[in-house]
Amino acid sequence: MxxxxxxxxxxxxxxxxxxxxxxxxxxxxxxxxxxxxxxxQLQPVPDNVPPAAGAEVPAIDVHDSGRTSDKLGYWADPLAAEMSIPAPALRAYANAELIAADSWPNCHLHWNTLAGIGFVETRHGTYTGKVFGGASIDDNGVVSPPIIGVPLDGSPGFAEIPDTDNGELDGDPDWDRAVGPMQFIPESWERFGRDANGDEVADPHQIDDAALGSATLLCANDRDLSTPEGWAEAIRSYNMSNDYLVRVRDAAASYALGQPAL
Structure with missing residues (x-):
């Protein structure tokens, strides 16, 4: 029965x-x-270099005290939902674009290029490389748990970079590791790290600081990212890989269309 x-x-x-x-x-x-x-239905993504600019960022006073990216919430939050980007990350990318325009007006960096890098590196501070347990951006813009890359010990496919920070940023006293949502190695963060949230500390694990650090790296050496040569050189300064460049380009181009990265 x-x-x-x-x-x-x-x-x-x-x-x-x-x-x-x-x-x-x-x-x-x-x-x-x-x-x-x-x-x-997502639109086809153009293969232009540089990719088209994303939605125009409204002007704010980037010299004001405190976390200036918060002033962009009314603009960024609806767009973030459309493009499947965490809202704090989009605010940080847009804030970094405005600071770059103020500091290096000939660079012509757009937020969606930063977003393309953020997508490829860590899915905007959410991908840790582990099968279970991702990360998220808290109310202070800090990624938790911290995203720490593999040891750069010269293993196949990886550079060999002995420790440069006594493990302060990456917790590894032997080898450097990429850290944070934009995946800076400690030596690069020492050169390009900037404070963007007004706490007077340059923290690669804080999304505003990390985005501005990326902007500083991309705009270095008087690069003009409005030209194909300048944009490609900037992305290769981040990662000397043509596949990497194509993935960043495609993500940035998709965001320029107001849709998620493909």
Missing amino acids: ATGGRRALGCGCSTVLAIIMVIAVVGWALSLLEGSSPIR
């Missing part, structure tokens, strides 16, 4: 499931006939 009961129950569930599937398919077909799709 128990076995028979299970069979009868299973048969009934299958019938109900079949009915539900038919209803769902009919509803989906009707939505197509009405001109709307239940699945968002």
Whole structure:
């Protein structure tokens, strides 16, 4: 009787499931006939270098005290939802664009290039490299848990960079590791790290600081990112890989269209 009961129950569930599937398919077909799709259709991504600029960032006083990226919430938060970018990250990228325009007006850096790098490096501070347990950006803009890369010990596919910071940033006293949402090695952070959230500390694990550090690196050496040569040189200064450049370009170009990275 128990076995028979299970069979009868299973048969009934299958019938109900079949009915539900038919209803769902009919509803989906009707939505197509009405001109709307239940699945968002992403636009094809151009392969221009440099990629087109993203949505224009409203002007704010980047010299004001405190965390100036907070002033961009009304602009960034709706866009962030459309593009599947954490809102604090988009605010940080936009804030860094404005600071770069003020500090290096001939650089012509746009926030979506920073977002392209952030996507490729750590999915905007959410990917830790572990199968289970991602990271997130807290209310102070700090990524938790900290994102720490593999030891750069010369293993196949990795550079060999002995420790340069006594493990202060990456917790490794033997080898340097890339750290934070924009994945700076300690030696590079020493050169390009900047404070962008007004606490007078340059922290590679804090998204505003990390984004501005990236902007500083990209705009170094008087680069003009409005030219194909300048943009490509800037991205290669981050990672000397053509595959990396293409992935950053595609993500930045997708954000310029107001959609998630492909």
